[in-house]
Amino acid sequence: MAHVADHLSVSALEQQYRSCTDVTAARHLQAIWLLAKGHASAEVAATVSYARRWVEIPWVRLVAPCSLAE
Numbered sequence: 001m002a003h004v005a006d007h008l009s010v011s012a013l014e015q016q017y018r019s020c021t022d023v024t025a026a027r028h029l030q031a032i033w034l035l036a037k038g039h040a041s042a043e044v045a046a047t048v049s050y051a052r053r054w055v056e057i058p059w060v061r062l063v064a065p066c067s068l069a070e
Contacts, residue, residue, distance in 0.1 A: 010036045031055045 013036055017029035027048050034044045035055070045052040 008036075 010033065013029060013033040017026060017033050020026040020029055027050070031044050031048050031050065034047060035041065039047075041052050041055050045055045048055065
C-alpha cells in the first residue's frame with residue numbers, strides 16, 4: 001500500500017476525508033488523498049475546484065514540510 005508519510009497511508013487519508021465534518025478541511029484531505037492515489041495535480045484541482053497551486057501547497061507541506069519557506 002502506498003504511504004504519503006510514515007504515519008499516513010492512502011486508506012487512512014480516505015477515512016479521514018470521508019469522516020471530516022469541516023468543509024475546508026475535507027477538501028484539503030480530498031486533494032491530498034487523490035494526489036496520494038496518483039492523480040495529477042491538474043485533475044485534482046478540477047475535482048476540488050481549487051487552483052492547481054492551492055492543490056500542490058498542502059501536498060508539499062505533507063510530503064516535505066521543510067521545503068516551503070513561509
